[in-house]
Amino acid sequence: MPLVAFGLNHLTAPVSLREQVAFDGDRARLAMSDLRQQAGVDEAMILSTCNRTELYCSVHPGAEHVPAEWLHRHHHLTAEKLDEFLYRHDEDDAVRHIFRVATGLDSMVLGEPQILGQVKDAYQMAREVQTLGPPMERLLQHTFAVAKRVRSDTRIGAHTVSVAFTAVRLAEQVFTDLRDACVLLVGAGDTVELAARHLAGKQVKRLLVANRTLETAQTLAHQHGGYAIALSDLGKHLAEADIVISSTAARQPVITRNMVEAAIATRRRRPMFMVDIAVPRDIEPTVSELRDVFLYGIDDLRQVIDEHLRSRETAANEAGAIIDLQVDRYMNWRRALTLRNPVLDLRASAEAHRDDVLARAQAMIERGKSPEETLAFLANTLTNKLLHAPSARLREAALSGDLDLLNAAERLYGLDADADPNPGADEA
Structure with a gap:
């Protein structure tokens, strides 16, 4: 198919x-x-x-x-x-x-x-x-x-040029020293976990992890010396973040324009750097229109990534x-898989001959033939039926000089390599 x-x-x-x-x-x-x-x-x-x-x-x-x-x-x-x-x-x-x-x-x-x-x-x-x-x-x-x-x-x-690494690298270009930055990670999947590892290596001042399941956020935050919050409390803590990296599986944005506007006001216009690497997007696209907010989406990371390729x-x-x-x-x-399997065809043909000869042998016994005569008939008839087609082909090959077929038959049937290379020639 x-x-x-x-x-x-x-x-x-x-x-x-x-x-x-x-x-x-x-x-x-x-x-x-x-x-x-x-x-x-x-x-x-x-x-x-x-x-x-x-x-x-x-x-x-x-x-x-x-x-x-x-x-x-x-x-x-x-x-x-x-x-x-x-x-x-x-x-x-x-x-x-x-x-x-x-x-x-x-x-x-x-x-x-x-x-x-x-x-x-x-x-x-x-x-x-x-x-x-x-x-x-x-x-x-x-x-x-x-x-x-x-x-x-x-x-x-x-x-290392993963999306998570690239997001951290981009944040590092905006904030020269991440040791002075508070970073908020939204989500707890593989990408966020990789970002947390990179950020821990940069010794960020403070790390927040927000997730729909608080226990999951607590596990990730504990591994990297951070603090966990529930996703429902995101609006209360957004103003603390200098850097936001978000990657959840939510179907709708988890960070709205209103939330960011409120956070910027609380921060007294101190800028926020935001990276949305989720699909569907976690941050409302119109957030990019706000002053003092620098929003990068998944497609915006391409230019940074290209430098590492x-x-x-x-x-x-x-x-x-x-x-x-x-x-x-x-x-x-x-x-x-689509080719005919000759082994299956060969076996089916042999089984058909077997069933035919066996039925005839059983009929002989029912007619009173002796077991010896019936067994001799079965053995000779079955042998002749199984060998008739290959024997005919080998005789034709011997007459035409088809050495490829003769050699293949020798290999197929395990015949002595020193045997007559033209079997059946005298009979022909």
Whole structure:
């Protein structure tokens, strides 16, 4: 069955559209099940991160368009609004794309490691809702092996340029010495945890962690010497923050323009630096219009990130060569699934001959034939039936000088290498 990948990412679509097609955990599970139930879809997996939403599907021939049409309907977006931002990869290109995604070659931050964990999470979710079959199961296992090899055989991850690191680096450019800054982290996922580690290394003056689940915030804050607050108390503490880095899975902004206006007034116009690396966005976009507020979104980090990529270009080329080789290997396996298996045909033919001869032998016994005569008939007749077709082909090969077939038969049947290379020639 054809393999297709549809999606949009930070290179093809603005964040305003990416947040409209993003899936969080529970919605992704339901969406994967729904996508798998579409006519013509045999397997399905959805990968949704802050920078991309992608559908990977095995489909029946002629149903290659179904995943994209489902995406339109699911998010109530017209083809005119969505299709110009979508990319589609088929077969080899779809395999190459998921390999590149998992190894970080298609990320905003070249070689960033978090994406592999996100692909594994999507795979685990697809397994839980049973939307994968053997071909895509094999594809994902192959993907993880390729990503591991690229990490071990190249220097793709030699320099830290994650989104979290980039956000901290950008804050450091605004505040020369982070030891004088109070930083508020909103969320407690992997990106925020990485940011907390980087900030702890910079010895920030004060670290606040806000999360919907207070216990989760307390755990992260305790690890890095910070103070935890509930997300519902965010407005009360926002004015304390010189720097805000936010990355939650909320569907609506958790920091509104009114909250920021109030915080700026309390701060007596002391500036605030804010980084929103969530999709959908955590901070209302109109916050950027406020004086004394410097708001950066996920797409704004690109310029900073680009400065760190030169050292990874050679590693990316090496990784691309590894991926090309592994694409061929997976696709050879996948295409073999569609080929007729001669072993199955041979066994089916032999079993049919066996059943026919056995029925005739049983009839002989019922007619009073002796066991010795019946067994001799069964053995001779079954041998002749099983050897008739290959013997005829070998006689033809001997007459025509087809040494390839004769040698192949010798290997197939385990015959003595010193045997007559033209079996059946005298009989012919």
